[in-house]
Amino acid sequence: MVIAGEPPPETVQTLHALQQQTTPHWTLTVVASAAWQTSFTALVAVSGLQRTSQRVRVVYVTDLHPAEMLRHGLRGAGASDVALLFPGDVWAPDAVAQLANAVSPRVVAYADEDCRDAGGDHTAPRLKPDYSPDFLLTSGYTGRPLALGADIAQLLAASLGTPDLLEHDVALRGCAAAERVVHIPEVLCHRLIAPLGPHGADTGQVIAALARRNEAADVAAGETPGTCRVRRSVPVGTTASIIIPFRDEPKFLRACIASIDTTAAGIHPELILIDNGSVQPETATLVERLAQRDDTTVLADARPFNWAELNNVAARDASGDVLVFLNNDIEAVQHGWLDRLVAQAMRADVGAVGARLLYPDGRLQHCGVVIGLGGAAGHVLIRLDQHQPGYLNMAVCTRECAAVTGACLATRRDVFESLSGFDVTLGIDLNDIDYCLRGQRRGLRVIYEREAELVHHESPSRGTAGDVKDIVRFIDRWKDSIVARDPYLNPNLTRVDSSCALRGPEEEEWWRQWHASLSPQ
Secondary structure: OEEOOOOOOOHHHHHHHHHOOOOOOOOEEEEEEHHHHHHHHHHHHHHOOOOOOOOEEEEEEOOOOHHHHHHHHHHHHOOOOEEEOOOOEEEOOOHHHHHHHHOOOOEEEEEEEEEEOOOOOEEEEEOOOOOOHHHHHHHOOOOOOEEEOHHHHHHHHHHOOOOOOHHHHHHHHHHHHOOEEEEEEEEEEEEOOOOOOOOOOOHHHHHHHHHHOOOOEEEEEOOOOOOEEEEEOOOOOOOEEEEEEEOOOHHHHHHHHHHHHHHOOOOOOEEEEEEOOOOOHHHHHHHHHHHOOOOEEEEEOOOOOOHHHHHHHHHHHOOOOEEEEEOOOEEEOOOOHHHHHHHHHOOOOEEEEEEEEEOOOOOEEEOOEEEOHHHOEEEOOOOOOOOOOOHHHHHHOOEEOOEOOOOEEEEEHHHHHHOOOOOOOOOOOOHHHHHHHHHHHOOOEEEEEEEEEEEEOOOOOOOOOOOHHHHHHHHHHOHHHHHHOOOOOOOOEOOOOOOOOEOOOOHHHHHHHHHHHHOOO
C-alpha cells in the first residue's frame, strides 16, 4: 500500500477488510510519507491491525514521488507475488485467496470493482471484459484490484517511471510483460473514495507503451475523460481494395462512392463493384460511368444473392494488401477512416477490423459484436446516442471484440486466403461473424476501430431480413463458444439485449426457450 499524502480516514476500513480475509497467507507492506507518520499510526491502532506483527511492514519515506514509493515497496517484496492495495479500497473477504490462486510469477490478474457509499450501498459497478490490450491502451479499464506475479513485480521495480496516472502505467507495463493476463469476473474491490477526476488512460503512458513496442501511432486525449485516441500509421506502400456488392439502389451506391472519394487520405483504394443483377436504367447509367474510372472494376454476377460468395469472387480480382468489404449503403463521413482500418488490419496478429457505424439520425449502429447476444450474435449498445460513451466507454474506445459486422470489415489478403474467405454455406447471415471467429481460432485478434466512423443507411439491399437456416447452422457450429460466453463481455452482463445491463435470474430460462425454438420439430 502506498500512501503519498495524508492517509484518509477510510484507510481504517481498508486495513480492517484485510484482516477479514478468508486466507491468512498474506503480508502487508505500507510505504507512507514520514510527514504523516503520526496520523497513520493512529489509523492503524483504530483498525486493530498489530504493527508488531511479522506480516506487517511499514516504511516511512520523505519527499518521494508515488511511483518511487511503489518501487520501494515492490523491491521489498522479493520473490513474492504482489497485489496493489489502495487506501479507501475494501476488498471482498475472498479477494486475497482469489487473486493468489490466479497469479503466478509471470502472470497478472485483475478483477471487477464497484463503489460503496456512506450508507453501505454498492454503486457504479465496473464489470470488465477479459484481457483486451487495445482497450487497455485507450481506456485503462483494468482498474482495481490488480495483482502482479513476482517476476513482473520485480521487473516493474526496475523499470517504472514517474507517471501522472500510476495505476495505468503499472497495468500497461505489467500486462505487456506478462505471459498471461487473467480476469476474475467477480467484484473483489469496493472503492470508498471516488476517483478524483479521470482515472483511466493517460496519453503520456500510452505514447511510452507504444514506443516500448516499436509501434508508430499518434496519441491524443479521447472525447470522454480518461480515454485516449490511438491512430496507428499505415506501413509505407500498403494498398487497399474496397469491395462493394450492390443490386440497384443507385442513390446509395452513388453516395457511397462519392464519400469514399471525398474522405480518402493517405490511401487511394481500388474499387471492386459487384452488380448482383441490377435492372434499373439509372443503375446502368451509373455503372457505365463508374466503369470508366481507372481505379474501378465492375463485375456482373446475377446469381441468387449469396453475400459470402459474391465477396469471395470479387476478392479474387482485388489487388490490395488489405481487403475492405463495404455495404453499398455506407457513407463515409470522416476523413482518414480508411487509413485507420488499414493500419489496424496490417498488424500481424489482427485478423479483422470493423468501424464505428452510425444510423443517419446519429445513433450508434455498430461498435462490435457480442457472441451469443440475442441468441446467436448481436451488436452491443445498439441505438446508443452518438455522444454517449456506453458502458465502460466501450462505444468510444478502440478495443478487441469477438467479431465485427461485414457492413464494413477490413482484413489482410493473406488472412482472407488462409481462411478460404467467407463461408458460402452461410450465404446471407452471420458469415462475417463466422469469419472473425475462425480467425480467432488461429490466434488472430478482431478490432473495433473507433477512429473509423461511417454512416450506415440500414441495409436496403437484399438479404437483410435474416435467414433462419443460417442462424441454426451458425449456432450449431459455434455452440461451444456461445455457451462459454463472449470473453469481451463480462459474464455478469445480459446477453438477452444490447444494453450491458446486469444479467437477470430469468436469463437462463430465456436461453432455454430460444434454443428450443430453433430445434427441429
